[in-house]
Amino acid sequence: xxxxxVPCAVDGCARTIGADVYRRKFQHxxxxxxxxxxxxxxxxxxxxxxxRLRRQIAKYVKDELPPPPELLVREDRIWHALKRxxxxxxxxxxxx
Numbered sequence: 448x449x450x451x452x453v454p455c456a457v458d459g460c461a462r463t464i465g466a467d468v469y470r471r472k473f474q475h476x477x478x479x480x481x482x483x484x485x486x487x488x489x490x491x492x493x494x495x496x497x498x499r500l501r502r503q504i505a506k507y508v509k510d511e512l513p514p515p516p517e518l519l520v521r522e523d524r525i526w527h528a529l530k531r532x533x534x535x536x537x538x539x540x541x542x543x
Contacts, residue, residue, distance in 0.1 A: 455482040457534040479526070485533035493532060497525050 451466035462482040469477055481489075500522050507514040 451477075453477055453480050455485060456480060456530045457482070457485045459534075460485060479530070481530065481533050488533050489529055490532075493525075493529060497522075497529060500525060 452463040453466055453469050454460070455462045456479040460482060462484065464472075464480055464482070466477055469480060473480075486494075500518065504514045504518055504522060507518075
């Protein structure tokens with residue numbers, strides 16, 4: 448049986464990552480993934496903003512507390528903006 452694959456979150460991209468590799472790399476259940484070819488299009492500032500937010504959420508998870516809903520909403524909003532940004536040129540600031 449073929450291994451499960453996770454496709455790139457950018458529409459039209461044919462790149463995939465193995466489900467086992469995804470779990471090891473991101474240490475959580477399968478969600479969405481942006482391939483390296485598209486991740487390169489995201490600006491350093493946008494990547495840092497997303498990473499900073501992920502670290503804030505991780506502090507709550509580490510202490511076994513639920514993250515505040517506003518952090519999760521912000522993470523979701525930024526993630527969708529990153530996907531749009533990876534698929535075309537522009538910045539997150541242009542999309543809000």
